[in-house]
Amino acid sequence: MSVVDTRLVQTAVIGTKDSDQPVILPEEPYNLDQFRRHFRGKRFWCGTLLGGCGEELMTKRYETKVCHFAHFPDRTGMAPACHRVANGADSADHLFIKRDLTEWLKAQGVRVQAELRNLGTGPGDAVDFWLPSTRQRLRFQLCLQDYRTWYRAEQELGTSSEQMDWVFGAEGPISANMVQRQGYALRVKCETHGSDRRVLIGVERTGRPVTWSSLDDCRLTSDGLVTPVLEELLSDRSVTQRGKGAWLRPATFPLRADQIVFAIDAKAPTPKHSPLAAEGRYIIAADVKPASSRIIRAHVSLPADVPMPTEQYVYRLHGVARLLLTDPDPQDGAQWAVRADGVIQLSGIEAERTGLWRPGVALPEPVRTTPDVPVPEQRTVTGQTATASGRANSAAQSTSSSSTGPDPDMVTRVRKALEDFARRRTLTAWSTLGLVAKVNLVRLSATDRRDLLIAVDRPASPDKPVLSALVRDSGGRPLPDMTTIIRKLGLQPPTDDVTLKLWCDREKERAYQTHSASGVRLIPARLALGSDGKASGPPIVPQPNKRNAQSGSGHPQRQGLLEEGVARLRKALTQAEELLPRLSGRHHKRLSDTIKGARRRLNTYESARAKGTPYLDWLGSRSDTPSHHARLLLRAIEAVEPHAGPQPTPKTEPPVASQPVPPPRITQPISSSPQGKESGSQSPRDHSADQFDELVNQFREAQRVLDVDRAEQIYRMAGPIYKAQLSPAAQHRNRPILAEMRTWVGVQQPNRSSSLLRRCRRLIHQMRDEKDKLSTDALVALVAEAEALSERVTLSDGEKKDLARWQRHLQTRREAEQSASADDPSENEHVGEARLSQSQILQLASTVRTLLEQTARGQSLTTWGELRRRLGESVLPRLHPDDQGEVLVAVDRDTPANEPLLSSLIVVGDGEIHPLYRHVAFSLDRDVPLSDAALRSEWTVEVLRLRTLWKHR
Structure with missing residues (x-):
């Protein structure tokens, strides 16, 4: 009895059973007819290189099902035994790849040796191509492997070749690992075209579909097989350059950033070239201490926009942290580093607990002796008097130290630039300071920048402001090294962030007043600090020194000119105030404005004199002196007096004898200067x-x-x-x-907040889009916020008209509601009930907590407005700020002490910390940092922790 072969064999070889010339049978009958005509006289075999039995095959044509190859029956009519596993269209892809790659390489004039590899599942597991002339090897890996098998093969094949390329047939863990190693992986597949299969080469990358190219579009270079897409990636360095000795991307392991602290060692060499380096980041050498572990010397990789840490502080990693690890190298072994998104500076107590830092007072540093700065006591030399050699060594060290200090020209440039910023009453950052001073400050390390500022402010004296206080970080806060700068200037440094900010703000005002372009300088005293390094009560009014307190000492001529100018200003004010009632129109306005300016300068002088504050006046041709204002006032009087009305008619009553007689009108300027001799007309x-x-x-x-x-x-x-x-x-x-x-306006242009302008425009568009949905209270809030923002930004004429229209619309709606309320007195009975009871707070807190849990699971943030939109105003109305705080406290009352607060997910604006966060954390006995910067950093970490905790809950 014969048995029909039911196996749907789609591929075969022609020639002999051991042939490597594959063919594929078309599935449609009309295509099969063409196939038979094309291969007329050819014999088809179940080839051994296909894993087949080596018997002859025939073609089977069907109209109602797929056409295929079938085995000839044997002499007994039985189908021969065949243990071939793969019968589909892709079962001969290894032969098509071998054929096409060989022809492609020979067409380029490259001698090639091709070999099929059986790795345990069949002869089509892999195809190797060896190029003796260039010592390059291509491995087309068509079956899946485990990592150890693949790694051994890479070591074996890579040792004997200069360049090794892996091309994977299927996506799997090994191809994904290759993507992590070099940024991409090469892939191969075949597509059917009639009775043939064509080879395509693809590029696999993380998170993107594979990009395929025909083999004819690819090139063989000294770096291996290159597709058009890969060529672009290599040119813009989006992926790692291949080749023997090329660095592979390091492996990464997730770490707990909040459990790793480090302190850098400035003397340790920083790696210049490292396989761990990446564009947009820098690497430093540091002593790293993980939680519950020992300290170890390691490298830390940080983003380029993070200021370089200094050796004066201890830092904790912030954000997402990972361990970078390279493959073992025969010479250097494996290299590793800790990668982080940012760092947080620890306080003095926390830093000391880590063992990585001790207070600076334990190692006093020499301070340059100046007459005005107290010199700290130096350590005495142990034993007898220092020898001559000891003195020589000390002198040599001093000379060496001075020779390696900041460049004097750079110090002068930076000092002048800071004085210019003080004159313009603006703060600055390192980048802006470098541009103005025409100095490349970016190339300097944090230590060099600190030493530069110390040199700028030396020698320190009580009447000289510390210009370093004008340099701030990107958030407007004092520099991290500011405490060290203050200490090295011989001044007492603040011990906490709050006092440091107060101290720097006071120095900022001192710098503004000292370098003011105005003639009036009210220089406040330096912030007084107690022995604990904190502000000791209210600021002390500085007592004038002898040259300012004594009118006849120091500069008697200047003091006399100042008093003379004040006297002339008083007389001119008296005359102008008498003339003012007789003027009208623009003449009245001109004289009135001049009087205001003169009165303001006179009040400033009298206030400074009453307080004993030094009053410094720039004399001569400056435009803010009392003499100058007296001249301006007299000029204005001369210009407007011809337009004055008649003198008011005196009353008939006899004058009272006790009334003072007004002085005669001054017709000419009282001045000995040439300006006082000008003609009466202006x-x-x-x-x-x-x-x-x-x-x-x-x-x-x-x-x-x-x-x-x-x-x-x-x-x-x-x-x-x-x-x-x-x-x-x-x-x-x-x-x-x-x-x-012009300079001040140009420098201040970046201070115009484009985010504020966008926010204002969004509010106007929101009112326009939701005009029929907004309640009166919601419209009041939107209009009020838009009005406040419109005063800080410049709107277009159309936007101003839109805002004015909504203001009128709000007024109309309010009047309509007031009218309706007056008609129905019962509605007014509940207007005053704006606060919630305790039961209402608890009920509302339960609802809000449910929404916050959903927000945490969704890995996002929310706002009060979003919560109100989701719940509806009937459930969550607009709350009094105190009620908002009580609701949030109730929300997190049952939150475990070791977990972040759910209320930290509520933000304001563009993802900023909510103002009530500090209140909620304090009410729940959480540790709350004093400074806003530290609080915001802690809040950021808490949000990340919260997302991690709730991701799988």
Whole structure:
């Protein structure tokens, strides 16, 4: 009895049973007819290289099912025994790959040796190509392997070749591992075209689909097989360059960042070239201490935008931390480093507990002796008097230390730049300071930057501000090295972040006043610190020193000129105030504005004199002295007096004898200067000079309150007056002032917050899109926030009109509701009940906690507005801030002490910490840092921990 062969064999070889020439049978009958005509006279075999039995095959044509090969029956009519495992269209892909790659390489003039490999599952497990001329090897791995088998094969094949390329047939753990090693993996597949299969080469990358290219589009280079896509990736360094000795990407292991602290060693060499290096990051050598483990010397990889840590502090890793590890090298072995997203500076007590740091007082550093700075006591030499050689060594060390200090030219440039920032009343960062000073500060290490600032501020004295306080980090906080700078200047340093910020803010004001362009300088005293390094009560008003307190000592001529100018200003004010009631229109306004400026300067002088604060006046041609304001006032009087009305008619009553007789009107300026001898009428150029001086005064006021928009508007108005209306002498005198205005406006341009402008525009669009859904209370909140933001940013005319329209709409809605409320008095009975009872707080807290748990599982943040939208205003109305705090406290009352607070997921603005977070944490007896910066860092870590805890709950 015959048995029909039911195996659907799609591939075979032609020629002999051991042939490596594959064919594939078409599945459709009309294609099979063409196949038979093409291979007429050929015999098909179940080839041994296909894992077959070596018997002859015939073609089977069907109209209702797939066409296929079948074995010829034997003499007894039985189908021969065949243990071939793979029968499908891809069962001969290893033969197609061998054939096409061989032809492709020979077409390029490359001699090649191709060999099929049986790795345990069949002859098509792998195909090896060896290129003797270039000593390159290609391994097409078509079956899956475990890592140890693959690693042994790589070591064996890679030893005898200069370049080794792996091309994987299927996606699996080994190809994914290759992607992690070098950023990509090569893949291969075959596609059917008639009775043939064509080879495609692909590039696999993390999180992206495989990009396939035909073999004809690929190239063989000294670095191996390259596809068009891979060529682009190698050119822009998106992946690792291949080749013998090329560095592979390190493996990464997740770590607990909050359990790893480190301190750097500035003397330890920093690796210049390392396989652990990555673009946008830098590596430092540090002493690393994991929790419950010993200290070990290791490398730490940090982002380039994180300031380089210094040896004066201990840091804790922040964000996501991983262990980077390379493959073992025969010479250097395996290399490793700790990779982190950021660092947090530890406080003194925490740092000392780690064993990586001791307080600086244990190792006193020598301070340059100056007459005004107390010199700390130095350690005495043990034993007898120091020998001559000891003195020589000490001198040599001193010379060496001075020779390696900051460059004097760099110190001068940075000092002048900081004085310029103080004159413009602005803070700065390292990048901006380097641009203004024309010094490359980026290349300096943190220690070099610190030493540079110390040199800038030496010698320190009570009447000299510390200019280093003007340099801040990206968040506007004092520099991490500021405490060390203060200590090395011979001053008592603050011991906590809050006091340090107060101290630096006081020095900032001292610098502003010392280098002010105004003639009036009210220099506050340096912040007094107690023995514990904290502020000792309210600021002490500085007592004037002898040269300022004694009117006749020091500079009697300057003191006499100052008093003379004040006297003339008082007389001019009396005359102007008498004339003012008789004026109207623009003449009244001009004299009134001049009186205000003069009165303000006179009040400043009298206030400083009453408090005993040193009053420093720039005399001569400066535009803020009492003498100058007296001249301005007298000029204004002369200009407007012809337009004054008649004297008011005195009353008929006889004058009271006790009333003082008014002094006679002054018709000429009381001044010995040449300006006092001018004619009684004011020329147009004099009037323009007055206008320019008034604009300068208004600019100073806008500069003081950091109103950049107002300052720029004033600068735009002052420019045309300066160019077209001032005399050449006045232009020469005011050129530095106009340049200062232009520089300050230009520097302050980045302070215009584009995020505030975007927020304001979003509010206007929200009111427009949700106009029919917003309640009156919601509209009030949106309009109020938009109004507040509109005062800080510049809106377009259309946006201003939209905001004004919504203000009118809100007013109309309020009037309508008030009218309706007046008609129904019962509605007013519940208006005052804005606070929640304890039961309402607990009920609301349960609902809010459920939503916060869902938010934590979703790995996201939320806002009060989002919670209100999800629950509805009937369930979660707009709460009083105190009620918000009580609800959040109730939400986290049952949260375990070792877990983060769920309320930390509630944010404001663009993901910023909620103002109530400090209150909630304090109410629940959590440790709350004093400084806002430390609180925000802790909050960021808590949010990350919370997401990790709730990810699988």
